[in-house]
Amino acid sequence: MLIADHALPDLPIRAVLPRIRATEGAAVLVAPPGTGKTTLVPLALAGTAGKVVVAEPRRLAARAAARRMAGLLGEEVGRRVGFTVRGERRVSGHTAVEVVTTGVLVRRLHRDPELAGTAAVILDECHERHLDSDLALAFLVEVRAALRPDLRLLATSATADAQRIAEVLGGAPTIAAESRLFPVEVHWSPPPAPVTPPHGLRVDPRLLDHVAATVRRALAEDDGDVLVFLPGAREIDTVAGRLGGLDADVLPLHGRQPAAVQDAALRPGPRRRVVLATAVAESSLTVPGVRSVVDAGLSRVPRMDHARGLGALATVPVSRSSAEQRAGRAGREAPGRVYRCWSPAQHDRLPAQPEPEIAAADLTGFALDLALWGHPDGTGLALPDRPPAGALQTAVATLHDLGAVDSDGRVTARGRALADAGLHPRLARALLDGAPAVGRRRAAEIVALLAEDRSTSDDLVATWRRARGGNDPGWKSEVRRLTSALTRSPDNEAGPTPQPTRTKADKRDMSAEADGRSELRLPDDLAAGLIVGLAYPERVARVRDPGARSYLMAGGTAADLAPASGLAGLTWIAVAGADRTPGARTARIRTAAPLDEATAREAAAHMLTRDTEIHWADGDVVAREVTRLGAITLTERRLADPDPQRVQAALHEGLRREGLALLTWTRNAVELRQRLAFAHETLGAPWPDVSDEALLDRLDLGTCRRRADLAKLDVSTALRRLLSWEVAGRLDEVAPERLPVPSGSKIRVDYTDPAAPVLAVKVQEAFGWRDAPRLAGVPVLLHLLSPAGRPVAVTRDLASFWHQGYPQVRAEMRGRYPRHPWPEDPTTAEPTRRRQ
Known part of the structure; x- marks a missing residue:
């Protein structure tokens, strides 16, 4: 020891x-x-x-x-x-x-x-x-x-x-080990009026006002320093601004600060101190002199929207175990107090433990570590929790796009180079592949900003320029580390860095990089946009309407700039950070850099496609050649001579979407379809199915090329094309358009119900028929009419009608229509179409 x-x-x-x-x-x-x-x-x-x-x-x-x-x-x-x-x-x-x-x-x-x-x-x-x-x-x-x-x-x-x-x-x-902490008195101090629950990164200002007021109360009620827990640096700055005039030093403590500033917050001072801290102060270190803790009850955790590729931090209620740890900060050196800015009832509803990061975070770096270790899917490893299958699959797909893993999930030389940079794989790709295009120093500076999310506005370039002119030793140290990673093995934990795989963007002027003139090839705006685009190609975005602040990202997600954003009106941007509130239709852009189309094409080169599209859209056939960057349409050119087969497929797609009413259904076409439906219903194959579902796929549309042609199509001819010549020759036999009746008339058969063809005939014209006629073995449903054409009986069993029903009809009709024959025995009477 x-x-x-x-x-x-x-x-x-x-x-x-x-x-x-x-x-x-x-x-x-x-x-x-x-x-x-x-x-x-x-x-x-x-x-x-x-x-x-x-x-x-x-x-x-x-x-x-x-x-x-x-x-x-x-x-x-x-x-x-x-x-x-x-x-x-x-x-x-x-x-x-x-x-x-x-x-x-x-x-x-x-x-x-x-x-x-x-x-x-x-x-x-x-x-x-x-x-x-x-x-x-x-x-x-x-x-x-x-x-x-x-x-x-x-x-x-x-x-x-x-x-x-x-x-x-x-x-x-x-x-x-048993704790001998000093007792900590709990004070429940919920806000006096309801506050809006946090969502995304937003915290209700009324809660921060209440936290500041509670700090003043803690200073007045007890001696010693006060440690205040807040979810993030932005809330720390806000509360610090509300604590002016205190007889105490107000010190921030969070992970984005330079090491020297962080260390200063952990040393006792000459006056009382109010240390405003994030979760970095929950454990592993002691803030000396603290006698009171003020806990806002919130924590900031990583969340990943895998469907949209948006990773962000979210503000959530603290867990009960974390709240206990925070309270314990007040009892390390003497009895203390904790002021919890929520009620006992709310405390009982808090989760017992914080959610493990693996459950909701971006797993891209995690997946690369698994691949480097030789367990691409984590199987066989003693992980406390298995990674969610969908999230891990998305992460592996991202690594494959970066060239970091092969089709079997095994790490490649490229993947090892990305890992050696000591960054998220996306940022490592941007550093390695962007340096030849923008210069090592500028690439390192931009990536250092992205790695720590140091943006102070949504304009990344403005933040970059402020960082260059400022005195942030932490950022400058990271820039030196990343610059070193591009040229040699750095001193802290990175192995030899292989030469990065060159993209098309890298190769456009390699000689300038060699002689130090790379800084001149792209202005700062486009350099920042290229680096962001290389890291997040699916977030390359184009404005949806000229002059607007709404954008469509290459990944397909719509996103909006803040109303007062200085980036509004730019045609192209590369989105470094965005989040989407649950239920919102669009994402909110937090950080972005300008782009132009040429640089956007280079940054997201693997998403650039050129396709010939022939499909049904907006009520008609669309035939065009389209160049897209992911979901963003760059150019469209109408095709003068599209592929006829694909045009036919598009027309059938239109019929499926909008229905067969796009065709002009004459009476002959309707009746022909009904006759074919009867034949198919009764005899099956080879008689074709002419239901809507079948016709939507099989109907021959001839030379039709657009919607207007469908209305001109001879549907009867198209229906007959469904029949072979042998079958077509039997149609009038199987399902004749008309049937002869005893009077000599040829009466149209109604095939509206394919299971029961109907023949409407006057009683006098059916004299002499002993049985109803049959079609394809199916008895026709006779609608027997009065001389005025009104139904007096409906039957398939004509013999039974003549014997049982006709006498009653005769008795009723004879007086009403005396000039028409009503014989006692209709089976032997002369049929007629005329009156007596």
Whole structure:
């Protein structure tokens, strides 16, 4: 060990250090905030056969933990205790404890799965369930099983819900440390009037007003510093603006700040302090001097709209376990208070635990890590939760489009190059493929803005220019790291970077890149637009109406600029950030950069298609050659001589959509169709089906080319084309248009009901018929009419009618129509069409 137990601060974790040292293999440590698990356990385990690596979910926590442990040893960070985070590394040959972020640990495992020289790994704050944390846990379980059974693995959690982690570790033992936190008094402080629930990134200003008022109350009611939990940097700035005139220092604390500013918020000051923090202050670090916590009750989590390819942050209510951790910040050094800006009833409805990031986040980087590890779909890995199948499939498809994985999901050389950049795969692609076109420095600057979402307005170029002229050491450090990644292996955790795969955009002027003149090839506006477009080609967008602020993205999603946006009116933009409120018809553009059509074509080259389209649209046949960028139509050219077969298919499509009423149905056509329907109903094949469904697909439309031609089509001729010549010759036999009756008349048969042809004939003309005629073996339904043409009987059994029904008809009709014959025996009477 680096320091004796008795020399360590008297914190609750000291009581279980012997058990931790005695436990071999894997174990789970459950210890509430403030017990010393993050800083004392690594020192107690160090000094063995190798280095102790501590993985923290956040850079701020990693730096703070390293600084605290080094302070206990009386040293500067970088000697026996060091840290490595993205963009910064402070270690030496004497380092025995190295604190890293979980993302750095995952990349290190990819390069060196055996973790040579490492004796123990501590995964801190596993309960937070970040993607990198889940991956590191799963990878380490496999490393211990296959390569390093001697590697000690300790997963720590601040909550008692550690059973799932223990199961993932193969039934590992759980060690619990009792908390000796000071009591924290809970004050329920809901807003005095109802506030609108958060949606997207929006938080009701009335809630922020109430938070500011509660801060003033906390300062008045208690001594010491106040720690305020807010969902994001924007809310921190808003509340800070409402706290003017306080006799206290107001300090922001969030992940987008430079390291020096973050570190300053973690040091005691000469005056009382109000620290306005995001969830970075929930765990893994202590904010000294805090006696009161004001909790807005909100958290910001990643959400992915997989159907539209929109990834964004969403504001959600905090979980009960997170609320407990936040409250615990007030009781680390003395009794404290927590002011919760919600009611006890609302608290009972909060989720017990935060949702794991894997359930709703963008899984593209996660999927690349799985492919690099050799488990493209995660099968066989000890992940605490399986990734959602649809989200993982979308992520793998994105990687395939980037060339990062092959058709079997295996990582390619291109995928390794993207991973080595230490960025989201989309941003890595933009960096590697955009640098030859815009210059290494400019590509690195734009990507550094996108990686940390540092935009202060929806105009990315304006944000870029402010960053260039400002003094943001964090951004500048990231720019240096990314620039280095383009030319050589960087110092912090990236391996050798292969030459990027060149796109068409890369090759347009490679000589300018070689002699340093690449900065002159594209102005800043288009350079930013190209980089954004390379990262998010499906978000290349064109205005829907000239001068408007509504756009259609290449991926098919409509999106709107804010009403006062300075980008309004641009024909082309590349959307860096957008979100869509559930139920909204369009997305809201948060950040974008200008484009022109040529640059848009280069950025989204794989979405560029040229198709010949012949289909039914807007009530007629459309035949054109169309060039599209995804869902965006670039050009249209009418086809003068379209393919006749495809035109026929389009006309049939129109008939299916709008119905057979597009045709002109003469009486002859209607009756012919009815006769054919009777033949098909009665005899089946080879008589054709002439139902609507059948005709929509089979009707020969001849030389028709457009809607107007359909109205001129001779439908009777088209129907007869459905018959072979042999079948056509039998139509008058099977389903004659007219039938002769005993009087000599030829009367039209009504085939309206194909199951029951009808013959309407006057009684006098049917004299002499003993039975009803048959068609194709089916007895005709006779409608027997009076001399005035009105039905007096309906029958298929004529013999029965003559015997039973006719006498009554005769008795009724004889007096009414005395000039017409009404013989007693109609079967032997002379039929007639005339009166007597």
